Amino acid sequence: MAMVSNKFLAALAVEVGFHRHLRCAGTVVEDLNRKFVVEIEDLKQKANGRRDYWTAVENPPKCLADIVESYIGAIFVDSEFDFHQVERFFDAHVRCFFENMHIYDTFANNHPVTHLHNHLTLTYGCNNYSVMADEIPSVDGLPPRNVAAVIIHDRVIAHGTASSSKNAKVKACLAANDLLRDLRVELYRQDYGCDCEEVRTDQQAKGAGVSPVTTASQSDLLEVGTAI
Structure with missing residues (x-):
């Protein structure tokens, strides 16, 4: 589902600003994140208000998606499992992307x-x-x-x-x-x-259960005369 894909969650991390608080031990992850931020912000600028701009990104850094998942989990635990606090985050930052679900009809197929x-x-x-x-x-x-x-x-x-x-x-x-x-x-x-198609066709033919036509013997036929 689009809402829980790494693409969306990573884009949401940038939208909310979580990427600014990520600390990396090496330069590789930091460089990947920087390139992703530039790409997602460029797509958003060219989207003319469309909320599905994030679907065009390639290879989103999983660490950004993980931040969002961890943050939502922390909200839930710190609020002593008050789901309404999670709903507040959803309403404030997520709902606006999915008010029109039809724009994501082909997302899973890709x-x-x-x-x-x-x-x-x-x-x-x-x-x-x-x-x-x-x-x-x-x-x-x-x-x-x-x-x-x-x-x-x-x-x-x-x-x-x-x-x-x-x-x-x-x-x-x-x-x-x-x-x-x-x-x-x-x-x-x-x-x-x-040969899957051939096997399936044979099975369908057998499953149809068409009984062969039985030819009656001459003695079993009812002779019907015609009155003139």
Whole structure:
């Protein structure tokens, strides 16, 4: 959902001004945040009042989104779990972005995982696929990593690694989408041995339960004469 995406939460952090209070141990994160702030403010300026300007950003820093989540959690705990305090923050800073939800109708469809699912099922008629993720244990003191793979008909076609399984899946699906973008249906089925559509058609035919026509014997026929 758009409201809880890292894109929106990072943009909200800039909107509220939380990014000014973030302290980083290194220059890499600080540089990423600075570039994001410039990008989001430029998009807002060119949006002519539209509230969905933030959907056009690429690779929002997760640390900015985390600040918003942590702040809302702190409000809830510090108020002794008074949800009305969270609602006050929502009404003051979030509601204005979502008064017209129709502008976000296509937002989820553009997510790499959703896009891959729709492309495989609707374009190719394929249902023999999966996106798997697992954690790679820490080695030599390095932080653990997560690897994800897109598997079609028992064949790995793309993979991605990241610090979280969610981001690893996104990277894997982005790579898979790039690989399949211009592949025609007949070539897809040939390259990946996909017979899902044929199997589905056969199952539907069997499930229809059409009984064969039984031919009655001559003695079973009722002879009807005509009066002249």
